[in-house]
Amino acid sequence: MEATSARRRNSLGDISVLYVSVLMRAVAAEGKSPTPLLERFRLNDEALASPDARISIPRFMRLGQAAIELTGQPAIGLTMGTLSRPVDAGIAGLAGQCDATIGEALTTLIRYSLLTSHNSRGASHTSHSGQQAHFYSIRPYNVFNFFVVDSVLAAWTQFVRTISGQQAVLERVTIEYPSIGLDAQFEDWFGCPVYFGADSNSITLAPDILHLPSRDAQSAVHAALVRQCEDALRKIRHGWTTGDKVRDLLTPLLRGETPSLETIATRLGTAPWTLQRQLAEEQTGFRELVDETRKELAADYIRETRTSLAEIAWLLGFANPAAFHKAYKRWFDISPGEHRKQFHEEQRVKGIR
Structure with missing residues (x-):
C-alpha cells in the first residue's frame, strides 16, 4: 500500500509523509541509505512530495522498526x-x-496536530498553560512502537530548543514503556531526568522557559497561519455525522472496557437521550456503533499489527480473549488467529511483507 491522502483510510490511524521524510533523514544520519527502505515499503518521491499524502500508523511503525534494524540504532527516535x-x-x-x-x-503546535496525524488511541494535549505536553498512551508497548514515543517527545523538545535558542529547556520527561537500558543516552539527549515505566508520556518545560519569548514571534504571520489551521480543521471535520463523532470518541476509550452511552454523551456535551435521538435519525444506534467500531478496528489489528490476540481483546474492550474470539467469528466467519495467518500468507506470496 502506497502513501495515500485519504483521511483515516486505516481505522488505526494515519500519519503525514512529512514524518517519513524525517525518519529517512535519521537513517541517512546514522550512515545508511534510506533507498532500500523506501523501495521495500513502496514509497516513491512523488508520494513523499505530496503535502496531503499519509501512510497508516501500523505501516509507519513497521517502517520505523525496519529503520532500527538497518541502522542498529534503537534510539532512532x-x-x-x-x-x-x-x-x-x-x-x-x-x-x-x-x-x-x-x-x-x-500549545499551538499540539492543538493542530490532527492536521498531520490521527491515531485511534487518542490525541495529544498540553496542560499547565503549555508547560506540560502529553502524548497519548499507545499501550501495549513493543519493539514496534517504542520509537514512536521517542520521536514525538524528542520532536517537541527540539521544537522548543529551536524557537527558544536554548538547549536546556526541560525539567523532566516521563515515558510509559519500561527502560530498555538506554537511560543515560535519553537523559543526555533530553538534558533532564527521564522516568521510564511512568503513568504517561510527557515533557515538562523548565519554569524559566515557559514564558520566554519565541525567537521567531510574529503576531501577524501567527494570526494568518492559525486561520489556515482552523480552516484545515474545519475541512477535516466537515460532513462528520453524529455517528462519526461517536466513533472518534469510542476508539481510545475501549481499552479494557466498553464505554457507556452516558460517557460518550458527556464528552459530546449533550444529554444521553438527545444522543440516542440523533443516532436514531441517522438510522443507527449506540450499540451498533460500538460493534461496528470494534469490527473495523479488529480487522486492522489482525492485518496490520503483530499485537497478540489477548492484547487486541483488551484494546477493543472485551472482557476476555474468548469473548473477542466469539465476536470475531461472528463478524468474519473465521477465527482471528486463522485470519491473521491467512492474510500474512497472502502478503508473503505477493512479496509485500
Missing part, C-alpha cells in the same frame, strides 16, 4: 528529534513557531 524542524509539522509547526511565547507555541 532521538535522532529524528535532532533533525526535526518546525516545518516538519506542517502549518501547525509554522504557526507555533510564530507564536508569542514558548508555552503558547507548544
